[in-house]
Amino acid sequence: ALPQSGSLRLQSYNETLENQQRHRLHLQQAVRGATQRGEMSLAFQPKLSLATQRVIGAEALLRWHHPELGHVSPGDFIPLAEASGDILSIGEWVLEEAMRYIASWRKQGLLDDDFHIAVNVAARQLARKDFAENLLARLAKHGIPERFFALEVTESGLLSDMHNARIQLAQLAEVNIAVAIDDFGTGHSSLAYVKTLPFSTLKIDRAFVMDLEKDAVDRHLALTITQLAHAVGCDVVAEGIETAAQADYLRSIGCEAAQGYYYARPLPADEFYRWCTDWTPHTPNACHGVS
Numbered sequence: 347a348l349p350q351s352g353s354l355r356l357q358s359y360n361e362t363l364e365n366q367q368r369h370r371l372h373l374q375q376a377v378r379g380a381t382q383r384g385e386m387s388l389a390f391q392p393k394l395s396l397a398t399q400r401v402i403g404a405e406a407l408l409r410w411h412h413p414e415l416g417h418v419s420p421g422d423f424i425p426l427a428e429a430s431g432d433i434l435s436i437g438e439w440v441l442e443e444a445m446r447y448i449a450s451w452r453k454q455g456l457l458d459d460d461f462h463i464a465v466n467v468a469a470r471q472l473a474r475k476d477f478a479e480n481l482l483a484r485l486a487k488h489g490i491p492e493r494f495f496a497l498e499v500t501e502s503g504l505l506s507d508m509h510n511a512r513i514q515l516a517q518l519a520e521v522n523i524a525v526a527i528d529d530f531g532t533g534h535s536s537l538a539y540v541k542t543l544p545f546s547t548l549k550i551d552r553a554f555v556m557d558l559e560k561d562a563v564d565r566h567l568a569l570t571i572t573q574l575a576h577a578v579g580c581d582v583v584a585e586g587i588e589t590a591a592q593a594d595y596l597r598s599i600g601c602e603a604a605q606g607y608y609y610a611r612p613l614p615a616d617e618f619y620r621w622c623t624d625w626t627p628h629t630p631n632a633c634h635g636v637s
C-alpha cells in the first residue's frame with residue numbers, strides 16, 4: 347500500500363478540490379435571485395464615539411439565509427457575487443433596503459443629525475460611470491439628506507478603474523457623503539489610495555486590533571495608521587473591538603470611533619432600533635444579538 351499512498355493522497359486531494367469547486371458553483375448559482383426570493387436581509391452594527399461612548403452610526407451588513415444551506419457568510423458569497431457580476435443587482439438591493447430603514451428611523455426620531463448608516467460597496471459598483479448619480483437620485487427619492495449616508499469601500503477592489511473611482515468619489519465628497527477605505531492596511535496599495543482618492547475615513551482592520559493587548563507591533567501600526575489618517579484630514583474607525591483594553595488603547599491614541607462585539611454584534615433591524623434606544627453612554631458591554 348505504501349507506494350500507492352502518494353497517488354491516493356493526490357486523488358483525495360483532487361476530490362476535495364472538486365467538491366469545493368462544486369460547492370462554490372452551487373453557491374454562486376444560488377446567490378442569483380436570492381434578494382428577490384426574500385432570502386437576504388440587512389444587519390446593523392453600531393459605531394460608537396470612543397470619546398463620548400455615544401452611538402454615531404451603524405454599518406449595514408448583508409445576511410443571507412438559504413432555505414437548505416442555512417446562514418451563508420458574506421465572506422463566502424460576496425466574492426462569488428463579485429466574480430459573476432451579481433454583486434451589481436445585490437448592491438442595488440442593499441442600497442435600497444438601507445435607505446428604506448434610514449427613512450423610517452428618521453421618521454421615528456432615532457437618527458440624530460450626526461448619525462449615519464454606512465453601506466459596503468464593491469469595486470464593480472464604483473466602476474459604473476453613473477454610480478454617484480444613481481446614489482444621489484436614490485437618496486432624493488427617499489427624502490434622505492446626504493449626511494445620514496456613508497459608504498465603505500474595500501480597497502483591494504478599486505484597482506481596476508482608479509480614474510472612474512476618483513470621479514465617482516469626488517461627486518460624493520462634494521455633497522459631504524463620508525467614504526471610508528475599509529480594512530485599511532490589508533490590501534495592496536493602501537497608501538496609493540490615500541494619495542489618489544478623496545476618502546474621509548480610514549477603517550483599521552480587525553487584524554490590527556485583535557492582538558493590541560499583547561503585540562507591540564500592532565500598537566505601533568494602529569498608532570501610525572491613526573496619525574497618517576489625521577495628517578491627511580481623515581478620521582479613524584477601528585473595527586473588531588472585543589475588549590475594554592482595546593477600546594482604551596484606541597481612545598488613547600486619538601482614534602475617533604469603534605465598532606465590535608464589545609459594544610454590539612450586527613443586529614437585525616428591529617433589535618438594532620431597540621439597542622440604540624436602550625443604550626446609554628455609561629453602560630458599555632451590553633453585548634447581545636446575532637452575528
Ligand code: C2E
Pocket residue numbers: 391406407408419420421424437440466467468498500528529552585586587588605606607608612637
Ligand atoms: P467588513 O465590511 O470589514 O465588515 C466587518 C466584519 O467584521 C463583519 O463581518 C462583522 O460582522 C465582523 N465583526 C464586527 N465586529 C467584530 C468583532 O468584534 N469580532 C469579530 N470576530 N468580527 C467582527 P461579516 O458581516 O461577516 O462581513 C464580512 C465582509 O463581507 C464585510 O467585511 C464586507 O467586506 C463584506 N460585506 C458584508 N455586507 C456587504 C454588502 O452589503 N456589500 C458588499 N459589497 N460587501 C459586504
Ligand code: MG
Pocket residue numbers: 405466498528
Ligand atoms: Mg465594512
Ligand code: MG
Pocket residue numbers: 528529549551585
Ligand atoms: Mg472592515
Ligand code: MG
Pocket residue numbers: 529551552585
Ligand atoms: Mg474587516
